[in-house]
Amino acid sequence: MATRSALDRPTVDRPLRWLTAVALAVSAYLHWDLAASPYYADGQVTLSGLFLAQAVVAVVVAVWVAVRAETLAVLAALAVAAASLLALVLSVYVRLPSFGPFPVLYEPVWYGEKVAAAVAAAVATVTATAALAARRTIRSR
Template structure:
């Protein structure tokens, strides 16, 4: 499910990127940032599917949560350009933006759950409420 949320996020960003390719001198276009987000989401999603490790879920959490935070922040706050990052204030919640935000939020929660679950798989008797029996030397 984490990978699916990341793939939805990537698909929306790939779909929207061509419409945001206008650049100001000395800045990175919002479309380029969308393409980078899509690439990161695809890589994280594939890694989660292939390995399901703590590191894979940690990357998935970082990608999904950073994208979710960015879309919410730039919808609520008119942040000016920061270095090469353009001003991206957009208070309108159209369908594609809402879909990506829901996928990013769900992906964040699912990645966090996967991270916790993957951590428990790595420890002996992680599901038990009793401490593991120690063998005497």
């Protein structure tokens, strides 16, 4: 008997993974929209460069978690979403110094796209966590 691919196999966490993918895609779009050149200046990556990198990683992980029912994909989505949310919140409330090639991360204001990015990252974090919990529940039965 042939085995079905992870894409075809019904899983209880599929809706959660798809919601995670959509939330990551929204986050990627918002970061892409905010990224304006230059991406690298004076020996440092600019905030625009960080936004562009986050957008690319979020798109790759969003596609991965949407099409593959793998725990590693869900863990990657959780890591990307949680890191994005943490960086965003810290950039508002804490003046993070520059280190290595990275710029100072401090922008103590909330505006529409920033709030939307925070919501998207929070949704992706919660849905990825729920997908992992659903996987553990199924395995423990």
